Amino acid sequence: MNDKKGALELSVNVVFAGLIGVVIFILAFSFIMSNMQSAEKERKAEFANSFVGSLRASYEEYYFSNIITFNEQYSIRIECEKLFFDDEAVSLTDMIVFSPSEFSTKQLGTNSERIEMPFYISNAFYLYPQLNIFLYCEDCYLYNEIPEAYALLYSLWDSPTLVTGEEFAEINIIGSGDSMTINQIYQEEDNKNIIVVLENDEFAYDFAYKNLSFDDDLFNHDSILVGNISYDDEIYPFIGEEMLFGAILSDDLGTYKCNVQKFFEMFNRTLSVYEKRFELMSVDLTYPCNSLPTNQTFSNLKGNITNANNNFDYESFYDLAVSIKKLEEVAENAEMQSCPSIY
Amino acid sequence: MQKCRAVLQSTKGQTRGVETIIAVVFVIIIIVILGSIIFMESSKRALDKAKDNQLTYVMNSVENFLNVPELKCSYFGKLCIDAWKAKAVSSISEEDVEFRSYIRRMIGIDAELKLVSLYPEEESFLFINTTSGLTDYSLTQVIRLPVVIENDTNEPGIGFGYVEVRAYLR
Numbered sequence: 001m002n003d004k005k006g007a008l009e010l011s012v013n014v015v016f017a018g019l020i021g022v023v024i025f026i027l028a029f030s031f032i033m034s035n036m037q038s039a040e041k042e043r044k045a046e047f048a049n050s051f052v053g054s055l056r057a058s059y060e061e062y063y064f065s066n067i068i069t070f071n072e073q074y075s076i077r078i079e080c081e082k083l084f085f086d087d088e089a090v091s092l093t094d095m096i097v098f099s100p101s102e103f104s105t106k107q108l109g110t111n112s113e114r115i116e117m118p119f120y121i122s123n124a125f126y127l128y129p130q131l132n133i134f135l136y137c138e139d140c141y142l143y144n145e146i147p148e149a150y151a152l153l154y155s156l157w158d159s160p161t162l163v164t165g166e167e168f169a170e171i172n173i174i175g176s177g178d179s180m181t182i183n184q185i186y187q188e189e190d191n192k193n194i195i196v197v198l199e200n201d202e203f204a205y206d207f208a209y210k211n212l213s214f215d216d217d218l219f220n221h222d223s224i225l226v227g228n229i230s231y232d233d234e235i236y237p238f239i240g241e242e243m244l245f246g247a248i249l250s251d252d253l254g255t256y257k258c259n260v261q262k263f264f265e266m267f268n269r270t271l272s273v274y275e276k277r278f279e280l281m282s283v284d285l286t287y288p289c290n291s292l293p294t295n296q297t298f299s300n301l302k303g304n305i306t307n308a309n310n311n312f313d314y315e316s317f318y319d320l321a322v323s324i325k326k327l328e329e330v331a332e333n334a335e336m337q338s339c340p341s342i343y
Numbered sequence: 344m345q346k347c348r349a350v351l352q353s354t355k356g357q358t359r360g361v362e363t364i365i366a367v368v369f370v371i372i373i374i375v376i377l378g379s380i381i382f383m384e385s386s387k388r389a390l391d392k393a394k395d396n397q398l399t400y401v402m403n404s405v406e407n408f409l410n411v412p413e414l415k416c417s418y419f420g421k422l423c424i425d426a427w428k429a430k431a432v433s434s435i436s437e438e439d440v441e442f443r444s445y446i447r448r449m450i451g452i453d454a455e456l457k458l459v460s461l462y463p464e465e466e467s468f469l470f471i472n473t474t475s476g477l478t479d480y481s482l483t484q485v486i487r488l489p490v491v492i493e494n495d496t497n498e499p500g501i502g503f504g505y506v507e508v509r510a511y512l513r
């Protein structure tokens with residue numbers, strides 16, 4: 001009887017200790033798991049912030065390109081004001097970031113270019129997965145037959161290089177010699193290719209490509225390029241080479257438009273400072289200067305920015321380019337006459 | 344005698360049970376104490392690290408802000424401010440809320456930010472002060488960054504001074 005009682009007491013103790021052990025184990029396990037989850041979340045948030053921080057730090061740089069390699073496949077999504085790394089979002093306010101709207105990748109290509117109209121306004125950033133851009137030129141057999149926009153795009157883009165020596169995002173100009181080539185490009189299984197054709201090219205294939213038209217009558221080669229990219233029945237007007245590439249890379253008009261509108265906002269803000277600077281400076285100027293901008297010069301430019309922002313079409317972008325050109329001429333004249341710099 | 348042994352065994356059993364419970368409770372208390380110490384230590388470190396990060400962030404943000412086209416010199420490199428642009432920014436910022444919020448976004452913290460010119464002229468331009476009326480800050484840090492100041496209408500055209508950031512951190 002006593003032996004039985006002792007055995008019962010022992011097993012109650014064992015069960016009790018076991019229960020306590022299980023409770024402690026569950027508590028410890030859930031604590032470790034929640035810590036691991038929050039550490040993972042923090043790691044992603046930290047990465048997202050440091051990524052945008054490093055983009056911000058590259059302001060003012062003339063050019064940079066880089067490849068960022070992740071440990072795992074990341075899903076990247078751009079919603080104009082926000083950049084999502086999986087579910088971690090970072091703010092893109094005051095940053096112009098052109099990118100496909102959504103992609104998954106283990107390697108992220110980043111480029112940056114200065115936008116100068118004609119004074120520095122901001123850097124444009126590009127984010128993209130590994131891809132190829134084919135500029136299809138119908139009758140390009142000789143170097144001088146390559147359209148200006150294609151040549152500009154080709155020279156503008158300097159892809160980062162993989163350790164294997166390959167370019168991460170390659171641009172190729174291809175001719176019409178082999179019509180099968182373009183079909184093959186399109187039919188590649190993991191299609192990460194962007195095909196750009198000039199508007200006037202008769203191109204009968206029934207698949208998505210980006211149609212480029214531009215104006216090069218107004219300006220010489222080192223001035224502002226204005227044009228349109230059309231894709232999926234939507235028009236992406238651009239002003240300047242940086243936006244031309246932005247339009248090619250974007251697959252969502254809303255995000256592209258939002259970034260261009262950010263550019264207009266920055267342009268307007270910078271212009272307001274230059275206008276005020278000039279207004280304050282002209283009162284203090286002790287020597288005569290014949291070539292200085294009038295209030296009209298700035299207000300015309302601001303009016304054209306507002307029009308381009310509201311209408312968002314080729315014509316208003318063209319008018320803006322004309323008034324930028326005028327300000328540039330005033331600044332050049334001021335410099336020649338040793339007047340203070342306009343911007 | 345047998346009855347006595349049975350009572351003794353029962354008391355022994357009970358004592359063993361109580362001993363086990365005490366041991367388990369003791370182990371739990373030790374674990375809780377150790378856990379709390381580790382947790383508090385790591386929280387303190389995380390807080391210190393966060394403050395360090397915040398200061399680094401402030402420095403980077405202010406440097407970025409000094410390089411915006413609205414302030415920087417036309418021809419010189421980094422950490423050079425155009426005096427007339429600084430006057431213009433100061434004047435616009437005084438009147439325009441949008442412009443103030445742009446500067447606030449760029450520097451990323453509540454702060455008083457001004458340019459102090461030391462040579463050739465002694466003057467100062469306030470860019471922004473987002474802290475007036477607010478008091479719940481845990482740390483105030485003053486950072487001074489030496490800068491070159493370019494002035495197109497003055498002789499000499501180049502001077503120097505510093506940018507003062509009175510950063511208020513929560």
